[in-house]
Amino acid sequence: MSATVQRLSGHQPSLDPMIHLVADDMNQVNAAIVDRMQSQIPLIPELANHLIGSGGKRMRPMLTLASARLLQYDGERHYGLAAAVEFIHTATLLHDDVVDGSDLRRGKRTANIIWGNPASVLVGDFLFSRSFELMVESGSLSALKILSNASAVIAEGEVNQLTAARRVDLGEDRYLEIINAKTAALFAAACRIAAVVADRPEGEEAALDAYGRNLGIAFQLVDDAIDYTSDAGTMGKDAGDDFREGKMTLPVILAYARGSEEERQFWKDAVEGRRDSDADFARAIELVRSTHAADDTIARARHYGQRAIDAVAPFADGPAKDAMIEAVEFAVARVY
Incomplete structure (x- = not known):
């Protein structure tokens, strides 16, 4: 087992190093976001x-x-692109909440519950246009x-998930x-565009794409495990949303197989909507626990996390690499 994997299992990390690393740059991005969402x-x-x-981490x-x-x-072209990444992400969240009929997002009532589905869809379209x-x-x-x-791939992923539901x-x-498609593609693109504006070789573009893609997969795997291991107070969404929507996430796929x-x-x-x-839901949690499906989902996340870390290994050591x-x-x- 590598030292990095031991770190993955041995301490409680945070986004603070990255937040501090990009704080000044993020002020520029936030200004662009506020300016471009005006109408x-x-x-x-x-x-x-x-x-x-609403307090999202703006990780992308x-x-x-x-x-x-x-x-x-040391240029400035990436500020607007980073804002575009956030608009793409926000637009997909607005649309997702309509499709899923979600009530909570980041611990608050979703926009579709407050303003209705048509307004949420149309404002999502506006943000896509701004991006x-x-x-x-x-x-x-x-x-x-x-x-x-990436925007097209995300939409394809959402349609693929919709047709796979239940x-x-x-x-x-x-x-x-x-x-x-629905999660990792935007992580990959968010990282890759930095190499483009910095005019770096294709190998570095590919390395950053691999870092973001594997990080995105790990991120979603953990999200799907959390649905069966946490509650609304810690998740910022309704516990059991995936269960009630009939989503075959990895914890369910593994529990079903075993x-x-x-x-x-x-x-x-349950998946077909009869339970x-x-x-x-309490029984589903117990079955996920007793079959070690959540534990193994996290183990898969660790695997993809290690692949992300390996992707940035060739880059120079320093605060940016450590934060990533x-x-x-x-x-x-x-x-959460």
Whole structure:
């Protein structure tokens, strides 16, 4: 076992090193975000700020800034791109909450509950449009290509997940395909665009893409495990959302595969929407625990986390590299 893996399992990491590393740069990004979410239609900034100003960590734009620091880039073109990354992320959250019928996001009522589904969808569209304005203004056709492709891939991943909902036969390969698209693609793009604006070799672009992609997969794996190991107070969303929406996340895929005939029938009924009470969710938690499905999901997250750390190994040591490594450790070890 490597020293890094031991670190992953041996202490409680945080995002603080990355937050401090990019604090000055983030002020520029935040200014761009506030400026570009304004509109003469009052509902647009009001609804957008409900989510953008709700205390999210803004991890994805921070990754753009940290990657630029890793490459010792001292320009300013990445500020607008980092803001574009955050707008893409926020737009997808607004749309996701409508699709999922979610009530809570980051511990607050979701925008669709307050303003309704049509307003949430349309403001999400507005933020997508703003993100493309920012991409064009960067002057980099390559960055535009990377982020626009990521936006398309995210949408494909969400549709793939939608068509896979309430299907107990969903396999691990398709599950990983879904999270690679709906979560990891934006992490990868957020990191890669720093190498583009810094005019670095393709090998460094690919390394940052691999770092972000593997970090994104690890992040989502942990999110899916948390749904069966935590509660609304610590998650910032309703406990059991994935369960009640019939999502075949990895903890469920593993628990189903390892269950008895009676337990597999329970999962089939639950995934197909016939078992969704609090008592049913409590039983689901117990089955995930007794089959070690959550533990093994976290173990998979550690694996992808290590791959992310390995991807930045060739870069020069320093505060940026250390912060990016600890961000991976945080993603794997976090408990909201």
